[in-house]
Amino acid sequence: xxxxxxxxxxxxxxxxxxxxxxxxxxxxxxxxxxxxxxxxxxxxxxxxxxxxxxxxxxxxxxxxxxxxxxxxxxxxxxxxxxxxxxxxxxxxxxxxxxxxxxxxxxxxxxxxxxxxxxxxxxxxxxxxxxxxxxxxxxxxxxxxxxxxxxxxxxxxxxxxxxxxxxxxxxxxxxxxxxxxxxxxxxxxxxxxxxxxxxxxxxxxxxxxxxxxxxxxxxxxxxxxxxxxxxxxxxxxxxxxxxxxxxxxxxxxxxxxxxxxxxxxxxxxxxxxxxxxxxxxxxxxxxxxxxxxxxxxxxxxxxxxxxxxxxxxxxxxxxxxxxxxxxxxxxxxxxxxxxxxxxxxxxxxxxxxxxxxxxxxxxxxxxxxxxxxxxxxxxxxxxxxxxxxxxxxxxxxxxxxxxxxxxxxxxxxxxxxxxxxxxxxxxxxxxxxxxxxxxxxxxxxxxxxxxxxxxxxxxxxxxxxxxxxxxxxxxxxxxxxxxxxxxxxxxxxxxxxxxxxxxxxxxxxx
Amino acid sequence: xxxxxxxxxxxxxxxxxxxxxxxxxxxxxxxxxxxxxxxxxxxxxxxxxxxxxxxxxxxxxxxxxxxxxxxxxxxxxxxxxxxxxxxxxxxxxxxxxxxxxxxxxxxxxxxxxxxxxxxxxxxxxxxxxxxxxxxxxxxxxxxxxxxxxxxxxxxxxxxxxxxxxxxxxxxxxxxxxxxxxxxxxxxxxxxxxxxxxxxxxxxxxxxxxxxxxxxxxxxxxxxxxxxxxxxxx
Numbered sequence: 001x002x003x004x005x006x007x008x009x010x011x012x013x014x015x016x017x018x019x020x021x022x023x024x025x026x027x028x029x030x031x032x033x034x035x036x037x038x039x040x041x042x043x044x045x046x047x048x049x050x051x052x053x054x055x056x057x058x059x060x061x062x063x064x065x066x067x068x069x070x071x072x073x074x075x076x077x078x079x080x081x082x083x084x085x086x087x088x089x090x091x092x093x094x095x096x097x098x099x100x101x102x103x104x105x106x107x108x109x110x111x112x113x114x115x116x117x118x119x120x121x122x123x124x125x126x127x128x129x130x131x132x133x134x135x136x137x138x139x140x141x142x143x144x145x146x147x148x149x150x151x152x153x154x155x156x157x158x159x160x161x162x163x164x165x166x167x168x169x170x171x172x173x174x175x176x177x178x179x180x181x182x183x184x185x186x187x188x189x190x191x192x193x194x195x196x197x198x199x200x201x202x203x204x205x206x207x208x209x210x211x212x213x214x215x216x217x218x219x220x221x222x223x224x225x226x227x228x229x230x231x232x233x234x235x236x237x238x239x240x241x242x243x244x245x246x247x248x249x250x251x252x253x254x255x256x257x258x259x260x261x262x263x264x265x266x267x268x269x270x271x272x273x274x275x276x277x278x279x280x281x282x283x284x285x286x287x288x289x290x291x292x293x294x295x296x297x298x299x300x301x302x303x304x305x306x307x308x309x310x311x312x313x314x315x316x317x318x319x320x321x322x323x324x325x326x327x328x329x330x331x332x333x334x335x336x337x338x339x340x341x342x343x344x345x346x347x348x349x350x351x352x353x354x355x356x357x358x359x360x361x362x363x364x365x366x367x368x369x370x371x372x373x374x375x376x377x378x379x380x381x382x383x384x385x386x387x388x389x390x391x392x393x394x395x396x397x398x399x400x401x402x403x404x405x406x407x408x409x410x411x412x413x414x415x416x417x418x419x420x421x422x423x424x425x426x427x428x429x430x431x432x433x434x435x436x437x438x439x440x441x442x443x444x445x446x447x448x449x450x451x452x453x454x455x456x457x458x459x460x461x462x463x464x465x466x467x468x469x470x471x472x473x474x475x476x477x478x479x480x481x482x483x484x485x486x487x488x489x490x491x492x493x494x495x496x497x498x499x500x501x502x503x504x505x506x507x508x509x
Numbered sequence: 510x511x512x513x514x515x516x517x518x519x520x521x522x523x524x525x526x527x528x529x530x531x532x533x534x535x536x537x538x539x540x541x542x543x544x545x546x547x548x549x550x551x552x553x554x555x556x557x558x559x560x561x562x563x564x565x566x567x568x569x570x571x572x573x574x575x576x577x578x579x580x581x582x583x584x585x586x587x588x589x590x591x592x593x594x595x596x597x598x599x600x601x602x603x604x605x606x607x608x609x610x611x612x613x614x615x616x617x618x619x620x621x622x623x624x625x626x627x628x629x630x631x632x633x634x635x636x637x638x639x640x641x642x643x644x645x646x647x648x649x650x651x652x653x654x655x656x657x658x659x660x661x662x663x664x665x666x667x668x669x670x671x672x673x674x675x676x677x678x679x680x681x682x683x684x685x686x687x688x689x690x691x692x693x694x695x696x697x698x699x700x701x702x703x704x705x706x707x708x709x710x711x712x713x714x715x716x717x718x719x720x721x722x723x724x725x726x727x728x729x730x731x732x733x734x735x736x737x738x739x740x741x742x
Contacts, residue, residue, distance in 0.1 A: 285570065285596040288596045288617040288618055289526045289529055289596055289617060290526075290528070290529075291617070291618045292529055292532075292617040292618040292619065293526070293528045293529045293532045295618045295619075295620070296529075296532045296533070296535075296536055296621055296624075297532055299536075299620065299621045300535065300536065300539070300621070327618050347702075347703070349702060349731075350731045
């Protein structure tokens, strides 16, 4: 069943065929039913008219025979009528188209005696008809409908009734003609069987035709799908064959144009990316060599500063710190360019975030700022596949930020685990941030508090977020003014398997 | 570990940037080393033969013969410690450098103290072991500083010798990469496991029958390495 549902959902062709089949069935059923109805009505009506005519003639003949047997004695009359019935039954033999039921005399107390031909009786005459004939002079009839679905045991009949009067005694007799419509029913059954067979054949044909037509349309679409899939998988050379000028050909042409345009865009971007990486690598080399010399010289001067006059000594100090800052900035910028160029790579090892959290809580940056660091959730290992340098860099960045900006007395480093990911939260209980500040903390070169920017590059959080994303993880922040800030780093157990949310929601969220 | 100052140790500085080369000699000489400078790759081998350095400080990018090729050529004739200077800090470059025989590397820019620490670490010998160690067909003689495998001599650089000695002097003990960095390289690189990985590969190529399926030095996944006697295993 599930396979069928799957086929229905996946295969356009199956759907077209099944829809066609269902709709055709409905149409054929409606048309077939109307046709049968018409045929049945026609057959029944003809039979009725003929039957009524024949019955009337019969009644008149019976009356005239009765009139001819002029005798006032009831027994003779009765005999005459019985003879009439027997004669009728005898003359027509097996070919007679009706049976007779004679009831009378009607006035006799305790129920009128009945004579009948064949194996019909007064019970086969509808009660309504009996009542009508008894109460009024004239000819009456009733009929049962032909059955569209086959008659079974109840053969449809037309029953016509009338009275005859014995001239002498004036006794009333009811005479009923029961006409069988078995022939008509048989004809109708034949028509029905033929219609059903014809309808069935028609359905099969229509289904086959629908299948063929659907195949003609769907095959090119399937081909297009396969080619699009290969294209999406990175085989940018894939193109569709264009044949003719129909819709499929136009689809192919459009697809090829799209592929062409995508391919050239991708090539252009690849080129740009290569150029960018090249540039980054060149800048790196060209800048770092002189920077190394400057730094080494600065350090020599810095170490020699006790021999300098105060102003020169201060200059040596400034040189030392600013070269350090320059170096940090260059290093951060190069890292960001690598992210932007898609050239950043991971060196994956099993990393225990519990250990990372423990040492983060004991970071000197915290104690120097007079902050108590506490690690929580670190009793059992929380191992993820990660680049330990990048993890250390991210966590260190969060700790240093907390130390610099939070004005909190305590910083918690909290590890929480799930089956597929581990979160490491750095939470302070300090001054917190306004929402518009929170929105911008990951922006490059953005500083929350220029007065308190102590030598940072303004790139740390931007890099940390890129680092997290490179692992397939996230770095998120929650903050409330006056209550504190929480940064949550979430990494997947298996690097690259994207995670979307921290293990637990932040208390500020 | 000994703490004597290597007053007379010679450092050959190979760098095409004249200012940096000069700055390096200023700092190194300030620390009591004797230095010699070489600006092009082509001149290195001649300078190496003449100066007989105890450590070579080699820039990765050089005009003429490049740093990698120089490194390979020095390795052909000597196990002298080589510290590669790399400007890129890209993993690939570092691993390439280590592959051709560099013992350690420094990423520009670096602090003077770090430069000195790394050079001293390369010059410092581990405490010499008193006795020969025989282990799974390997005979390590600390006095003569030689290693044989099934009777055949194996040529190891001093660093590889120390790495092997560290592992087989404590059979079956698992050494993490961090511990090996501390014990063999003599200082702590945070998380710098590629140094260990690359040298372990080179060491295995020299002492294992099949370096792909090592029988002497086993990798303990997620932890580190251990030496196992193939006969007893």
